[in-house]
Amino acid sequence: xxxxxxxxxxxxxxxxxxxxxxxxxxxxxxxxxxxxxxxxxxxxxxxxxxxxxxxxxxxxxxxxxxxxxxxxxxxxxxxxxxxxxxxxxxxxxxxxxxxxxxxxxxxxxxxxxxxxxxxxxxxxxxxxxxxxxxxxxxxxxxxxxxxxxxxxxxxxxxxxxxxxxxxxxxxxxxxxxxxxxxxxxxxxxxxxxxxxxxxxxxxxxxxxxxxxxxxxxxxxxxxxxxxxxx
Amino acid sequence: xxxxxxxxxxxxxxxxxxxxxxxxxxxxxxxxxxxxxxxxxxxxxxxxxxxxxxxxxxxxxxxxxxxxxxxxxxxxxxxxxxxxxxxxxxxxxxxxxxxxxxxxxxxxxxxxxxxxxxxxxxxxxxxxxxxxxxxxxxxxxxxxxxxxxxxxxxxxxxxxxxxxxxxxxxxxxxxxxxxxxxxxxxxxxxxxxxxxxxxxxxxxxxxxxxxxxxxxxxxxxxxxxxxxxx
Numbered sequence: 001x002x003x004x005x006x007x008x009x010x011x012x013x014x015x016x017x018x019x020x021x022x023x024x025x026x027x028x029x030x031x032x033x034x035x036x037x038x039x040x041x042x043x044x045x046x047x048x049x050x051x052x053x054x055x056x057x058x059x060x061x062x063x064x065x066x067x068x069x070x071x072x073x074x075x076x077x078x079x080x081x082x083x084x085x086x087x088x089x090x091x092x093x094x095x096x097x098x099x100x101x102x103x104x105x106x107x108x109x110x111x112x113x114x115x116x117x118x119x120x121x122x123x124x125x126x127x128x129x130x131x132x133x134x135x136x137x138x139x140x141x142x143x144x145x146x147x148x149x150x151x152x153x154x155x156x157x158x159x160x161x162x163x164x165x166x167x168x169x170x171x172x173x174x175x176x177x178x179x180x181x182x183x184x185x186x187x188x189x190x191x192x193x194x195x196x197x198x199x200x201x202x203x204x205x206x207x208x209x210x211x212x213x214x215x216x217x218x219x220x221x222x223x224x225x226x227x228x229x230x
Numbered sequence: 231x232x233x234x235x236x237x238x239x240x241x242x243x244x245x246x247x248x249x250x251x252x253x254x255x256x257x258x259x260x261x262x263x264x265x266x267x268x269x270x271x272x273x274x275x276x277x278x279x280x281x282x283x284x285x286x287x288x289x290x291x292x293x294x295x296x297x298x299x300x301x302x303x304x305x306x307x308x309x310x311x312x313x314x315x316x317x318x319x320x321x322x323x324x325x326x327x328x329x330x331x332x333x334x335x336x337x338x339x340x341x342x343x344x345x346x347x348x349x350x351x352x353x354x355x356x357x358x359x360x361x362x363x364x365x366x367x368x369x370x371x372x373x374x375x376x377x378x379x380x381x382x383x384x385x386x387x388x389x390x391x392x393x394x395x396x397x398x399x400x401x402x403x404x405x406x407x408x409x410x411x412x413x414x415x416x417x418x419x420x421x422x423x424x425x426x427x428x429x430x431x432x433x434x435x436x437x438x439x440x441x442x443x444x445x446x447x448x449x450x451x452x453x454x455x456x457x458x459x460x
Contacts, residue, residue: 051332051366063321070327077320090307091293097300102281136281 004061006031009045011038013216015165016068017056018206022161023072025202027079039223069100072161086158092144096151099140100162107133111166114173123179130181137163138187149196156200164197171210172217234291236261239275241268243446245395246298247286248436252391253302255432257309269453299330302391316388322374326381329370330392337363341396344403353409360411367393368417379426386430394427401440402447 006024008031010017024031036045036055048057048064057064058071060078065071076085086093110133114126144151144159151159170181184191197203208216236254238261240247254261266275266285278287278294287294288301290308295301306315316323340363344356374381374389381389400411414421427433438446 060321065321065324065328067328067331070324070331073327074320074324077323090304091290091295093307094295094300094304097303098295098297101297101300 007034007059008032008056009034009036009042009048009059010056011036012208013213014055015169018165018168019068019161020056020058020071020075021206022156022165022202023075023085025206026085026156027075027082029075029079029082068165069104069162072158076158083155084157085152085161087152095140095144096158099137099144099151099159102136103159103162107137107163108166111169114177114179123177127179127181131183131186134182134187134190138190141189141193145193150193156197156202160193160197164194164203165207167194167198168207168210168213170194172213175210175214176217237264237289238262238286239264239266239272239278239289240286241266242438243443244285245399248395248398249298249391250286250288250301250305251436252386252395252432253305253315255436256315256386257305257312259305259309259312298395299334299392302388306388313385314387315382315391317382325370325374326388329367329374329381329389332366333389333392337367337393338396341399344407344409353407357409357411361413361416364412364417364420368420371419371423375423380423386427386432390423390427394424394433395437397424397428398437398440398443400424402443405440405444406447 006029008017008020008024010020010033012035021031021033034042034044036042038055041053044059045055045057046053048059049055049066052066054066056068056071057066058074059065060074065074072085086096107130110126110130114123114130117123117126140159141151145153148154150156151163156164173179173181182191182194198207236259238247238250238254240250240263242265251261251263264272264274266272268285271283275285275287276283278289279285279296282296284296286298286301287296288304289295290304295304302315316326337360340356340360344353344360347353347356370389371381375383378384380386381393386394403409403411412421412424428437
């Protein structure tokens with residue numbers, strides 16, 4: 001089963017699709033990447049994820065799997081002869097799942113709020129919240145990494161992938177809005193971790209350069225404006 | 231480690247705490263249940279779940295774990311000599327995690343909307359949405375159960391616990407609001423499944439009777455009204 005073909009439906013700019021590609025890279029799994037146009041979703045996407053109609057989808061053989069963290073766990077449990085993404089100890093696994101849920105349920109929604117914030121004051125308020133919400137993750141990093149490079153120790157693991165997928169956008173936001181979210185005075189450990197994560201061999205070819213992300217976002221906003229004007 | 235003491239911080243009426251108790255019952259694990267007063271949270275709760283300050287928390291030995299679905303997976307991975315809660319096949323596990331996430335991210339938020347809905351029309355609208363959002367779960371039930379009693383097959387599993395924990399409240403809502411959510415014409419399989427789940431040996435002593443839940447809710451609303459009047 002592990003030898004069946006692997007396809008990923010996603011977009012290069014999607015942090016959630018990036019989670020899947022990073023996990024596959026950690027496991028040295030070859031895959032075909034199918035770039036989706038989210039304004040004109042493919043039949044394959046609609047058929048593979050009929051409930052949410054969202055990317056990413058992993059198709060392994062003929063079996064589709066959706067939801068990025070579910071996919072990452074599937075990858076970890078399927079290609080077991082490569083480095084583990086989740087820790088082996090059940091309590092450490094629970095800790096990893098707890099923080100990944102924290103990223104998705106508490107931290108990433110604030111990133112959306114930043115996109116919607118109008119005016120400098122509103123933006124500064126969300127920036128403050130985002131920085132504040134990173135503090136528990138900084139503490140978690142100290143505990144989980146045990147003075148090693150990543151949440152996962154010597155290698156990137158589940159929390160690294162869950163949080164790290166957004167780092168390209170963090171840099172793009174700095175370019176576009178001048179907003180610094182990973183602040184060296186508030187979360188110094190995470191600032192260094194972010195640099196290490198983006199330079200990691202399994203990450204650097206997956207996450208787009210911030211300039212490219214800025215370009216993609218500008219194009220998207222221009223398209224939306226044109227559509228609204230019609 | 232599996233032999234260390236087990237404590238659960240929760241309330242009897244909480245569906246999320248019920249998930250944990252049902253999982254422990256499936257695994258025949260003895261535990262001490264510590265009833266929390268959520269209007270006056272214990273030091274133990276604040277110390278054990280400093281990030282969310284929420285129930286349930288499982289404390290195994292001296293290690294606390296939070297987030298109900300994280301706890302259920304921890305229980306499954308720690309007490310491995312008892313019936314499995316998640317399926318053994320990685321794809322089936324991914325499917326189980328997908329639907330559990332659907333319950334938490336899509337379906338349960340509609341239950342909160344029902345509580346907030348003012349007036350008959352608004353209530354009917356949310357009722358319709360809740361029934362509609364059960365349809366994919368009915369289809370999932372057909373696929374996962376393979377004509378057996380539960381999503382998990384012959385025994386209750388991960389999706390059963392994720393969705394089933396709310397069934398006491400579904401009955402309580404029918405008594406209080408006259409709103410039927412599990413409709414026999416729309417999701418007949420789930421209606422029968424719900425009866426089987428509530429009668430299951432690992433569930434029946436955990437989920438409170440609907441009349442008791444109504445009583446608890448009325449008391450809660452009266453307290454809130456009194457607090458608002460002051």
